[in-house]
Amino acid sequence: MARKVIRKAVAKTPDIRTVAALAKVSIATVSRTINGSPAVSDRLSKRVWQAIEQLNYFPNTHARSLVSGRSRLLGIIVENITNPFFPELIQSFEEVAVAHGYEILVSSSNSDPAILTTCVRRMLERKVEGVAVLTFGEEEPVLDKLAHHDVPIVLAEFKLDDPKASTILLDYTTGIHAAVQHLQDLGHRLIAFLAGPHTLHSAITRENDFRAAMQDAALPIQKKFVVECDHTLKGGVAGFSQLWSLPTRPTAVLCSNDMTAIGVLRAAYHESLRVPQDLSVVGLDDIDFAEFTLPPLTTIRLSRTDLARAAFEALRQQAEEPANPKLQREFLVSTSLVVRGSTAAPAVNGR
Amino acid sequence: MARKVIRKAVAKTPDIRTVAALAKVSIATVSRTINGSPAVSDRLSKRVWQAIEQLNYFPNTHARSLVSGRSRLLGIIVENITNPFFPELIQSFEEVAVAHGYEILVSSSNSDPAILTTCVRRMLERKVEGVAVLTFGEEEPVLDKLAHHDVPIVLAEFKLDDPKASTILLDYTTGIHAAVQHLQDLGHRLIAFLAGPHTLHSAITRENDFRAAMQDAALPIQKKFVVECDHTLKGGVAGFSQLWSLPTRPTAVLCSNDMTAIGVLRAAYHESLRVPQDLSVVGLDDIDFAEFTLPPLTTIRLSRTDLARAAFEALRQQAEEPANPKLQREFLVSTSLVVRGSTAAPAVNGR
DNA sequence: ATGAAAGCGCTAACAC
């Protein structure tokens, strides 16, 4: 009794009962109205919405999730939010998720399996309906845990043998072939490749595609022309100096990602090399910034929007139509070459 | 009955009852154990943890939030996640929040009041315990709504007259004075300022601090030397060309943020100007990338870590000790000059 | 120290 009095005294945030009382209907009707059930008469529906408006009411998500078993929460784990590629990805993912009435939980794994584990756990605790692991294939062992918990999961470039898992395949081949072709057309023969860390599936795929493209172009690959970097700007600087210490130097460098290419641009500048006259540089990703480097970076575009949409769609399907027999389990995102200012014909003495 | 059979058949995710049954205790004891209540005997506690382990159980956050009224969720709204300043800020905020057992909801307002409104609403629905609005003072009207809902809120550079609101003040003065001093020491007298959009509190504060610093240095400000940009790289390019079309040109430019400064660097390059010999450039923020521009950018550092920590602490205090009479309502984050390669003495003919 | 039971705000099955 005393409790009730207090409840009246303190203006609590309105709940479904408050609305029902004001609209003079049952709480079931309020619930139905909110959820757009067709079985509510216009007359009552109007009264309910009016009450909702008047009270500035909105439903408690936790209560909803508890009873419905659906949280409308999706998790997205990226490798490092500080890498410009990822914020753009997150933004696209958020946009499409919110448009479909989902909320997202974001985490960076920072390539640390321990962190990934706690990320996953936190997301599981929040009862996410799906997790997009866009770390590009680094931390496989942990992923089994996710699958075990029966949560839909989508991975970039890595197939998990689990009915709840789907995969986004990146078609690097097209873009990388186009890039090598482009360089060959310009007259380059000495083309180097600054690879990503071999702990990453994507890095290995990219490197393999480079080798294949060179072979298709009948261009030899000098052994020392493929060097493993770490997908950071500093890594690009280091990779460049390794290349430059070689007796024969390449006239063009294809990089496993844009940050590496930007590192090369920077290192080349310090060596007083002119890009593209003395060295052609090609990146991969086409981060927003690529347009603004000096010179603007020729690069292989990997659309963050396409990737994010595919990831969301994979999760949505699993969450909303788990019984659908023709659930799409694989998604393909393509790449394409964007020619800007960092590539040109090699200088004659470069031959 | 039929229901129960199904329940047994399908291996449901374990709940508190499952644990209690396995440990042969009541659900209350399980709850107490999980929450570290001292009133549980070692003997039972051990049994409970064992069961938890064995079942790989973890509590349902929604149920917990529903009954306890605490979601352990914090919201952070930034202006644009694509601006490198913000991911760094988000990362720091996430780190400290997670370390304290909170989860975060991230949103970008993209300077659009309508988007901000829905962000706020979504966060309110999720029952966040506090919101950090780090948009730097753009969308005031909407903020009242937040305050109205009795949710703790922390703002950057904007005071809201509400008991639940606190403010983070940025001490630009120190950094900007140091920068002007630095330029004066190098011999500059013709110093321009590329301001941020006047819709931003922070932009106005920065501009005012610049004017004050110039006055203190007894340096005149040419009227046309202060131009309003928009805190983007493109804005910096545009600002530079406006400056360069002037009859007398500045020998140094101080920019309201790093992206603007990077735009100036780029525009200067296109004019075949050498930085810093022909033009000194100073940024503000010290984003990660500032270290890697060509040349490395001299800039005024605004620590994202400090800012994030202050924001979290403000929210935590409001959420956990709302009754504390000496709750801190204002936080100060300082700035400092970082000298790199984009500043030098002006060329003699520049005099 | 432990357990029984009430109830957080909501949805959905069932009754009318």
Place this chain on the structure above:
DNA sequence: GTGTTAGCGCTTTCAT
């Protein structure tokens, strides 16, 4: 069409 009611999984009195 609309209302009544039983829980969703948990925390928290209140007994014992």
